[in-house]
Amino acid sequence: MKILPSTIINFHAVGDSRWFESVLKLLLQLYRPVSSDQVYDHVSGRVKHRHSCHLTFDDGHLSFYTTVLPLITRYQVPVSLFLSPDVVESGRNFWFQEVAGFNPALLRKSVEEVVGQAFAQQALGVEALLKLLPVDQIHAVIRHYQQTHNLAPAPRRNINLAELDLIAKSPLVTLGAHTLTHPVLANETDTRSRDEIVQSVERLSRLLDRPVTTFAYPNGIPGFDFTQREQESLQQAGIKMAFSTWKRPLGSCSDILAVPRKSLTTGRPLFVAFKLLAGQHYYTLKQFLAGHDEVTQRKNLLKKK
């Protein structure tokens, strides 16, 4: 029975194909799957649809090719995939994939040595702390850690050009841009922020030999991770629709360059169903139980700066 309001779901890496298949089956029971173009029609008010769902995948993780593509093909579900042309071409990992295997205490020490002791001592998880820095400084911290601990870069985590080529052939997949190096755009200078957006769109369009008209912000909370400055760059780059990570109902969306999405990463189908049914109340409850969240902590730190 389809009773839930239309929504956009966001995934990143999908490690477990059985989990993804069970979630896919649940979503198909609860919603009518729609394409990126249909989401555009809905959000821009041209053709409204009810109980619809669009699936999006950020980063271009290898699991999209190995796990997601076969299943969306079997169940004929249209999706969007947002990636960095720089990462696909170079085989380098995103900064957060590189630090994922680091020891948190030693990583904090590298932050301390590269950025300064006072900064590193902030009461914040080390990955959240890195999200306060411009991306070049994050890479300086990573180089420092790798040199200090004699560590090589991690193996490739994302799709390469040959895999992108095969994905691009699927009529079910709409490909969109996701910057070059995955910075928190609001931390960057005007020039760097614009280049990350415009160059990612141009390079991906060239790679695919077709226009790229959709985008997903890294992190992606409006007014915090990105602002009107980024939205102007998107318009310059010819982007028609951009996805945020704003956990608001799709029905309340009036900004086609900040379309809200709900994120799904783990959980049995029953929990996933609860999360979808509870909608906005799930996030209020989660924050209430935790007493805080990473974004509130980052906001508080920025206020103190």
Ligand SMILES: [Zn+2]
């Ligand atoms: Zn991302």
